[in-house]
Amino acid sequence: MSISKKFLAATVALPLIALLAGCASSGSGSTDAGDSTGNSDPVKIGVVGASDPYWETYKKAAAEEGITVDIVDFTDYAQPNPALTEGELDLNQFQHIVYLAQYNVSAGEDLTPIGATAIYPLGLYSTKYDDVADIPEGSTVAIPNDESNLARGLLVLQSAGLVELKDGGSIFATLDDIDESASKVKVTTLEASLTPTSLPDVAAAIINNDFVEDAGLTAADAIAQDDPSDPNALPYVNIFAARADDADNPTYAKLVEIYQTTQAVLDGVQEASGGTAVFLTTPVDDLRASLADVEADTAAHGG
Template identity: 75%
Template sequence: MPTKKSLVAASIALPLALLLGGCASGSADAGSSADANETVKIGVVGAGDPYWETYKDAAAAEGIDVELVDFSEYTQPNPALSAGELDLNQFQHIIYLATYNVNSGDDLVPVGATAIYPLGLYSAKYDDVADIPEGSTVAVPNDESNQARGLLVLQSADLIELEDGGSIFSTVADVLPSSKVKVEALDAAFTATSLPDVAAAIINNDFVEDAGLKPEDAIAQDDPSDPNALPYVNIFAARADQADNPTYKKLVELYQNTQSVLDGVQDASGGTAVFVKTPVKDLQTSLEAVQDDIKANS
């Protein structure tokens, strides 16, 4: 992920079509420990980001040779992992993985959390979400992934109420009449340019900088501690039979606890990353719930 836009893309996109593709290794024995010079192949999208070299150095110091396998498309790393050509991949959030598993009949699993890239609410008129007047209009992106996520942000900010509490499939049609504001769905590229005409707008991370804004300008965003945000946490993924591999657990810990790696990720993300150490059990529970939701809505 050489740019901020490519880094956050997988943390935003929700593909609902069958994901296909493939490329590159065998995995370590689940019962083994991190033997000296053990090689682990990790699939990523954007291996050119400098923090990956920092990460490889940290792993080497622990006796693990990390070989990065770079992919140009987000559709490729999961099939490659499933085929045994990778040991791990790290590029997606839980919703993306759940969609892949349901559509492919696979059972890839999360083995560790990395970060969430919050989706923000911005305003040219108000510095505090509490100041947004009742009955005013707020814009959200009209694509199904960002629309649902944006609506959940608005609900967390007490601006709207969603039918049945909302879900990853919520649309503006699910906004209850009792809500404080009205919601208008616009093309994601136009929510930023709508700011002069609306009280506030959910702006996709790809368009924040282009609009002359900074992530810290957001007056509301996903709360990583909110259960509704959990499906958007980015993860390391492995095959189900390798879920307890101690070497993979060590690699997750290195990512989560090596400050120079975290600094590099933050720099590559344009300051949008919020690092999390969500327990794997909670990640798995969220994955199963999202998969159930996808099946129920398909």
């Protein structure tokens, strides 16, 4: 099934300054790594935003099931997938399917979803204007520069009436797809973590959910956003990802289950997201089918 041009998007995806300490891993990919069989190696999970308190809650919940978890923090989205590919991580949890598909196609890799977490809306924020209608003609709006969230940001701007995209846009939209003569604003791209700090210099900015709280904002401050409940949004479900060899690892599947069913973890995620998380337990086969579809479309669009 080919992806609709009206696809909506979700969180969660940009060069990294440096890997933080603790990123070294056994890279064993063992089916019993860190589990109750007595293997002491922790399961290393790469995330963006390890300071969120729910990760400590999650580690404790996993420990109660006999699984030792080590949360490895990254400062942006570019490195968790390469780190997983290279065996420095066992899993990562920071991205949606579209972002993973783009990584797999561009890098020639086969990382795979092993479970869903949530969909998050992508919001447009401003410290100058309380309403999209107040944004002046010809002003500048900033959006993230990574491929999947750039396209998604453009779709949010289009739905808000700020830009017009040629042929209605798609999940592959770029700045070249903006019909400037029909658009109200100019668009500039920045590394995702910098869009919040750009707010004093632009009329508004698309800010990924991971960076909203750090910017001193809440989801309620968004003056526009996409709709995570749209049925076409499956490719934007955030996921746990593993190497293909570990696709059916029972310990990793248990870690997904712990995330999905531990109320204290879900409450923490919801608090960190400003009440915006829409939790999902989408069947893994559906996630993988969606990934295959997006990878095919991504390859057809030149990767």
